[in-house]
Amino acid sequence: MTRFMDVHHGAHGVTEDQLRQAMKAEAELEQEEGVRFQHVWADPESGTVYCLTEGPSADAVQRVHERSGGFRPDEIHPVPLSL
């Protein structure tokens, strides 16, 4: 499995509740896509959201975002180093 950090821009005003619902919808696809959401951080003012995930590929992370009706990430980077 690979660890990824994906970044969303333009989520201005995002709320904790919206993030919780998105994570709930994504969790329902975790089994099928093999993608596990570990943590989400967000700045409603700049509209920036960071998601730390583990999964088989960046495409699988992208698919879970899309299929769950969540925000599409603007960037997805593998982050093999983690300290």
Place this chain on the structure above:
Amino acid sequence: MTRFMDVHHGAHGVTEDQLRQAMKAEAELEQEEGVRFQHVWADPESGTVYCLTEGPSADAVQRVHERSGGFRPDEIHPVPLSL
């Protein structure tokens, strides 16, 4: 205290050892600047580094990076939402 995510671009080929040394130097300033480094993720291939910190201000986070001789962050965002 505020939680921040800062992003570095251009750290191509960064190594785990370099990150460990940077974090060590930053830890020595934590007391003085009140900034605590919680986690660092990095992608040596794209040169992208994400640092999760807690501190009194974005300026303090920036100062610790500069004073420790580490990589200057290109972006620093408060991330008040964390799930």
